[in-house]
């Protein structure tokens with residue numbers, strides 16, 4: 001088990017100083033992405049990856065990646081896009097990856113990481129419009145995590161989930 005007992009968490013843009021190779025969330029695709037692709041994708045502006053870690057530590061507790069995205073308006077249920085044109089596409093932010101190292105799972109770190117990602121999306125949407133947060137989940141376990149936090153399934157793509165940024169904004173005002 002990790003020896004971080006609710007220490008102050010830090011969030012930093014991925015750079016080469018972090019120990020990417022030893023990260024293990026139990027899902028090969030997500031481990032491999034961080035170890036082999038995330039830094040290069042960041043370098044070419046394809047994705048941004050944020051690392052959750054404790055102060056002065058290169059150990060990665062968790063990470064998430066975000067990029068811009070657009071999705072056809074017709075993909076969303078009617079009642080979620082009131083006032084928006086139904087033709088064309090909707091500006092979105094895609095949460096492409098999010099994972100916690102197995103050593104730290106089940107202790108609230110996933111919640112902290114998702115909260116940080118959602119806050120970053122909300123802040124960015126005030127400067128560059130984004131209407132929805134989307135996330136691609138690969139399995140029922142991951143889908144369950146996002147549904148726990150109010151994400152809904154796209155009707156035609158049940159493993160792609162969305163959360164209106166207006167909902168997020170209302171939740172943060174409470």
Ligand SMILES: CC(C)(COP(=O)(O)OP(=O)(O)OC[C@H]1O[C@@H](n2cnc3c(N)ncnc32)[C@H](O)[C@@H]1OP(=O)(O)O)[C@@H](O)C(=O)NCCC(=O)NCCS
Nearest residue numbers: 097098099100105106107108109110111141142144145148
């Ligand atoms: C999914 C994942 C991020 C959860 O992280 P975690 O640190 O174990 O989660 P937390 O301890 O912060 O749990 C926060 C809440 O989510 C709930 N939760 C966690 N995993 C869940 C799941 N699979 N389904 C439903 N709820 C879940 C917890 O019960 C907890 O609820 P509570 O606050 O009401 O008590 C982590 O298990 C992980 O990285 N899995 C592998 C990678 C993955 O599948 N990522 C998502 C797809 S990109």
